Amino acid sequence: MADYLPHTDDEVAAMLAFLGLSDVGELFAAVPSALRLAGGLGLADGQPEPDVLAHLGAASRANRAADLVCFAGAGAYEHEVPPVVQALAGRSEFVTAYTPYQPEVAQGVLQALFEYQTMVARLAGLPIANASLYDGASALVEAVNLGTAASGRQAVWVSAGVHPHWRSCVRTFSHGSGHRIVEIPLTGGVTTWPDEASSATGVTAEPTGVTAEPPGVVVVAYPNYLGCLEDLSAVRRLADAHGATMVVAADPVAAGILRSGGEWGADVVVGEGQAFGTPLSFGGPYLGLFCCAAAQVRRLPGRLVGETVDADGRRAYVTTLRAREQDIRREKATSNVCTNQTLMAVTAAVQLGWLGTAGLAEVATRCARGTRYLREAASEIAGISPLTGRTPVVRELALRTAVPARTVVDRMAAEGFLAGVALADLVGDDGDGSVDADAAAHGLLVAVTERRTVAEIDGYVLALDKAVRR
DSSP: OOOOOOSOHHHHHHHHHHHTOSSGGGGGTTSOGGGSOSSOOOOOTTOOHHHHHHHHHHHHHTOGGGGOEEOOOTTOOOOOOOHHHHHHHTSHHHHTOOOOOOGGGOHHHHHHHHHHHHHHHHHHTSSEEOSOBSOHHHHHHHHHHHHHHHHOOOEEEEETTSOHHHHHHHHHHHHHHOOEEEEEOEETTEEOOHHHHHHHHSSOOOOTTOOSSOOSEEEEEESOTTSBOOOHHHHHHHHHHHTOEEEEEEOTTGGGTSOOTTTTTOSEEEEEOTTTTOOOGGGOSOOEEEEEOGGGGGGOOSOOEEEEEOTTSOEEEEEOOGGGSHHHHGGGOSOSOOOOOHHHHHHHHHHHHHHHHHHHHHHHHHHHHHHHHHHHHHTTSTTEEETTTTOOBSSEEEEEESSOHHHHHHHHHTTTEEOOEEHHHHHOTTOOSSSOHHHHHHEEEEEOOTTOOHHHHHHHHHHHHHHHHO
16 A cells, blocks of 8 residues: 655654654654554555455454443443434535634524524523533533633532543633632532531531632532432522522433423533534544523623524524624633534534434433333342442443452453443542542443343343353
8 A cells, every 4th residue: 555645755854853853753752662553554565445444444343342332421422323413414514614704605504503502502491502612521611610700709619420521621720710629529429518418417517628708600410420310409509598600510311301400590501412413433522512591691602603684684694792702802702712513513403303302302211211220130230239329310320349340341341341431430549529439449330321222231231240250
C-alpha cells in the first residue's frame, strides 16, 4: 500500500528544528512502548485498497471487545439508533453545515435547531433551551456560572451523586472562576442535604468546608450516577432557604417516565444528549443539553435560535441574543462558549421526533423494567447485593460483588459481556463522598438499556454468578 505524506522533507525538518527534536520518533516518546506497534501492519507494499481493508477488518474482529454485550453505562449508553436517524442526520446539508451567521442561507439548519430546542425544553420542563453545548459536563460548568451570576455568591453545593467526571470538570473550572465547591455526601445512595440532617437530629448540620456564606448554587443529579432517584423537593426547599439557584443534572431518557426538572422547580436543567441518536464512538463527540427559566435567558450560554418573520411576513429563523457571546462582547460576555454541537443536536432532534412522546416513554419503561429484572435476578446470587439497597432506579444500578469489581469485569469479558464499570475506576481506590473505599473496590455500576433482551440479561446473570464463584 503506497504511503501518502502531505509534508515535504524540508517541512518536517523545519518542524523538528522548531521543536528541538532530532527525529519524528521523539514526538511519540511519551507513548509507552507496550502500546506502540512494534512490527508494523504486516502489509506488503503496493497492496490494493480492498485487500488492505479486508486485512484491517480481520484484525479488528480479533479484538474481544468488539462483540461484547454491553451492560456498561456511567454516562455513555448503548441505545438503539434507528436507521432513519442515521439517514436523515447524515445528509450532507447537515454534515457540512457551517455556523449559521447568515440566516438567509441557513434556514434549514436554523429550523432544525429551533425544533431541537423546543423538544429539549419540553423534556426539561423549562421554557428556554439553547442550541446545545459540548457535553453534559461542560453544560454543568455553564450552569454553575449562570447560577453564581444570578445569585451573586460563589459557594456551590454539589451532590456527590453527580457523575464523578462532571464534578471533576466543575472543580477544574472553579480554579479560574473562583467558585468555592462543596460536595455533599451520599447516605444509602442518596444525598444527605444539610437541612435534612438538621431536622433529623435537631442540631445545625453543615457539610465539611461550608463557611458562613450560604450557597449561590445547589446542584443535584436526577437520577444520580449510582442510578438512585433523589428527592428534588428537598433540594428546592434548600435552594429557597438560601436564595440559591437550583441546578438539576437530569437524565433525558428517564424524563420519559419521570417528572421533569422544571416540574420540581429547577431553575436550570442540564444533561448529556448522547443517548439520542449518537453512538458510543469511543467517547465523543457528544451533546450538552441546557435549559433555564425565562428570567435567566440573557445569561444563557452559547447559541440560541429564535423564530421571527421576514420582510414579507413569512416565518423565519435567526440566532438571537448573541450579545451574550464571547465573539461579540469578549470580556463582558456571560459565557466563553460561542459554538455548539450542531450535528449532534440535529441528530437528537431527529431521534426525538421519530420516537415522539409515547416512544420515549416506551424506551424509558423498557430500561426501567430491564434494570429491575436484572437487580432481582442478580440479588439471588450468593455474594451479590444491591449497593444502595432498594432505592428506586431507572436505567442503572450499583451492585456490590464479593470479589473486586475489576476482577468481575475481566472475568465476564471472557464470557462475552461488558459487565459494567468498576466504581474504583470512577472515584478512585479510596472512594469519595458517594462511596467509601470498600464500596469503590467491590462496587459495579451496571446499565440496562432498551437494547438488552431478557435472554441477554439471563446470560449476564449466569456469567456474573460464575465470575463471583470462581
